[in-house]
Amino acid sequence: MEAVLAGNKVNLTEDGYLVDFSQWTKEIGTELAKEEGIEMTDRHWEVIKWIQEQVKADNALSVRGIKKSGVLDIKEFYALFPGGPLKISTKIAGVPKPKSCI
Amino acid sequence: MKNLLILGAGTSGTMMANHLRSKLKKDEWNISIVDQYKTHYYQPGFLFLPFDIYTEDQVKKDGKKFIPNGVNYIQKKIEQIFPDENKVKLEDETLSYDLLIIATGCKIAPQETEGMKGKNWHKNVFDFYTYEGSLALRNKLREFKGGKMIVHFTEMPIKCPVAPLEFVFLADDYFTKKGIRDKVDLTYVTPLGGAFTKPKATAALGHLLSEKNIKVVTDFAIEKVDNETNQIVDYGGQIVDFDLLVTVPTNMGDDLIKRSGMGDDLNFVPTDHHTLQSLGHKNVFVIGDATNVPASKAGSVAHFASETLTDNILLYLDGKPLKQEFDGHANCFIETGKNKALLIDFNYTQEPVEGTFPIPGIGPLKLLKESIFNHWGKLAFRWIYWNMLLKGIPIPLVSRNMSKKGKKIE
Numbered sequence: 001m002e003a004v005l006a007g008n009k010v011n012l013t014e015d016g017y018l019v020d021f022s023q024w025t026k027e028i029g030t031e032l033a034k035e036e037g038i039e040m041t042d043r044h045w046e047v048i049k050w051i052q053e054q055v056k057a058d059n060a061l062s063v064r065g066i067k068k069s070g071v072l073d074i075k076e077f078y079a080l081f082p083g084g085p086l087k088i089s090t091k092i093a094g095v096p097k098p099k100s101c102i
Numbered sequence: 103m104k105n106l107l108i109l110g111a112g113t114s115g116t117m118m119a120n121h122l123r124s125k126l127k128k129d130e131w132n133i134s135i136v137d138q139y140k141t142h143y144y145q146p147g148f149l150f151l152p153f154d155i156y157t158e159d160q161v162k163k164d165g166k167k168f169i170p171n172g173v174n175y176i177q178k179k180i181e182q183i184f185p186d187e188n189k190v191k192l193e194d195e196t197l198s199y200d201l202l203i204i205a206t207g208c209k210i211a212p213q214e215t216e217g218m219k220g221k222n223w224h225k226n227v228f229d230f231y232t233y234e235g236s237l238a239l240r241n242k243l244r245e246f247k248g249g250k251m252i253v254h255f256t257e258m259p260i261k262c263p264v265a266p267l268e269f270v271f272l273a274d275d276y277f278t279k280k281g282i283r284d285k286v287d288l289t290y291v292t293p294l295g296g297a298f299t300k301p302k303a304t305a306a307l308g309h310l311l312s313e314k315n316i317k318v319v320t321d322f323a324i325e326k327v328d329n330e331t332n333q334i335v336d337y338g339g340q341i342v343d344f345d346l347l348v349t350v351p352t353n354m355g356d357d358l359i360k361r362s363g364m365g366d367d368l369n370f371v372p373t374d375h376h377t378l379q380s381l382g383h384k385n386v387f388v389i390g391d392a393t394n395v396p397a398s399k400a401g402s403v404a405h406f407a408s409e410t411l412t413d414n415i416l417l418y419l420d421g422k423p424l425k426q427e428f429d430g431h432a433n434c435f436i437e438t439g440k441n442k443a444l445l446i447d448f449n450y451t452q453e454p455v456e457g458t459f460p461i462p463g464i465g466p467l468k469l470l471k472e473s474i475f476n477h478w479g480k481l482a483f484r485w486i487y488w489n490m491l492l493k494g495i496p497i498p499l500v501s502r503n504m505s506k507k508g509k510k511i512e
C-alpha cells in the first residue's frame with residue numbers, strides 16, 4: 001500500500017515495513033520510529049546503520065547476532081527499542097521484517 | 103586429468119555427483135566426493151520418527167549406494183579448504199582440485215545458547231534435527247504421560263523453517279490418538295512476530311493453532327535454558343515453563359567453513375544468489391544448506407539449484423558466462439496433523455499463495471490449503487527422495503524455476 005512519510009510517497013507492506021529500501025531516508029526512519037513511540041538519538045542511528053549494513057551483506061539478523069556484533073549489548077538493544085527490538089529496529093531501518101517462509 | 107571435488111555427500115553433494123558424472127568426460131575429469139559418515143540420513147524423516155510414524159530403517163541408508171560408478175567416494179573428515187591454493191586437507195591427506203563444490207550443509211549448534219546442551223539435554227530438552235535427538239525424543243514421547251510441552255526454535259535461518267510448526271501439529275495429533283491430549287499443555291514459542299509471518303499464509307492458516315488449542319508465544323529471543331527451574335528465559339524477560347522442551351537450536355554451517363575463513367558469522371558461505379558461484383573464488387561453487395542465499399534450506403531447493411548449478415559448471419568450464427537463473431524456488435509439504443498437509447511453492451520474491459499444483463487449474467495438489475492428498479504427497483516424498491531426487495532425476499511437471507501458473511497472485 002502507498003503512504004506518505006516525511007512528505008515522501010512510499011510503498012509499505014501490510015504490517016508497515018518499507019517494500020523498497022531505496023525509498024528509505026533518515027527522515028522516513030524518524031517518522032517510522034515515531035509511530036513506534038521512539039525518539040531517535042545518535043545511538044539509535046548507529047544501531048540502525050549497523051542493521052542496514054548487515055542486511056546489505058546478506059547476514060541473517062538475530063538478537064544473538066547483536067550480542068556478537070560488538071556494537072551494543074542486548075540490554076541496550078532492548079532499552080533502545082523496547083518490546084520486540086529486532087522487529088522494531090528493522091522497521092525503522094527500512095529493511096525487511098525478520099520472517100520465515102510462511 | 104582434471105579434478106572435480108565435491109565436499110559433503112548429503113542431499114546436494116550426492117545430486118551433483120550424479121548430474122556431473124554423466125556430463126563430464128571420464129577420460130578428462132576425475133570426480134571425488136568426501137563425507138565423514140557412512141550413513142546417509144533422510145532428514146525430513148526426523149519429523150516423523152518421534153511419533154512412531156517412521157522406523158529407524160526408513161530414514162537411513164548406506165550413502166555409497168547413491169554415488170554413481172566412476173565417482174571416487176572418500177569417507178573421511180574434511181579439515182580445511184585452502185581456496186587460494188586449490189587444495190583441501192582431509193584428516194590424513196591433501197587433495198588438489200580444479201573445481202570445487204561445497205555441499206557441507208548445516209547442523210544444529212545448541213552450544214550457542216546458554217544451558218541448552220546442559221545436564222538435561224536429551225532428558226527433558228530435545229532436538230529433532232539429528233538422528234540421535236529424534237530417536238531419543240521418540241523414546242521419551244512413548245512414555246510421556248502429560249504436562250507442559252514447548253516446541254521452540256531459536257533463530258532464523260533454520261533448515262526446513264516449517265518443521266517446528268509441523269512438529270507441534272503432529273504432537274497435537276499424536277497425543278489425541280493416545281487419548282492424553284487433555285493432559286498436555288502445548289505451547290509454540292517463536293523468535294518471530296507470529297507463528298505465520300507472511301500475509302497470505304497468516305490469513306489462510308492463522309486459525310490452525312487456536313483450533314488445535316496450541317498456545318503461541320512470539321518475539322521470544324531466547325537467552326538461556328534454566329535446567330534447575332525447567333524454564334526458557336528470553337532477553338526481554340519473558341519466561342515459559344516446561345516439563346518437556348523440544349527445541350531447534352541455532353543452525354550453523356560446519357566448522358570447516360570457519361577454519362577455512364570462508365564463511366559469515368554463522369559459517370554460511372557467501373554465494374551468488376542466481377549463479378551459485380561463491381563470491382570469494384570463481385572455481386568454487388556452493389549448493390544447499392551451506393550457502394548464505396536467502397532461500398529456504400530444504401532438499402527441494404537443493405534439487406532445483408542442482409539443475410542450474412550443473413548447467414553453470416559446464417558453462418564455466420567452457421569459459422562462457424554463467425546463467426543468472428536460480429530463483430530460490432522451494433516446494434514444501436507441511437504436515438498439519440490428522441493425515442492432512444499443505445503444499446507451498448514459492449521463491450525469493452513470491453510468497454506462498456493459494457492455487458493448484460503442478461497442473462494449473464487442475465492440481466491434483468492444492469497450494470496453501472489442507473488436504474489428505476497433500477499428506478500423501480509428503481509421504482511419497484520419501485520414495486521420491488531416495489529414488490529420484492538423489493539420483494538427479496527431474497521430477498515430472500515441476501520445473502527448476504517457480505511457475506506463476508495456477509497460483510492466485512493479485
Ligand SMILES: Cc1cc2nc3c(=O)[nH]c(=O)nc-3n(C[C@H](O)[C@H](O)[C@H](O)COP(=O)(O)OP(=O)(O)OC[C@H]3O[C@@H](n4cnc5c(N)ncnc54)[C@H](O)[C@@H]3O)c2cc1C
Nearest residue numbers: 110112113114138145146180206207262390391400401402
Ligand atoms: C527435521 C527436518 C525436516 C526436514 N524436512 C524437509 C522437507 O520436508 N522437505 C525438504 O525439502 N527438506 C527438508 N529438510 C531439509 C533437508 O534435509 C536439507 O535441506 C538437505 O538435506 C540439505 O542438503 P545438503 O546436501 O545441503 O546438506 P546435508 O544433506 O546435511 O549434507 C551435508 C553433508 O556434509 C557432510 N559434512 C559436513 N561437514 C563435513 C566435514 N567437515 N567433513 C566431512 N563431511 C562433512 C555431512 O556429514 C553431510 O553428510 C528437513 C530437515 C530437517 C532437519
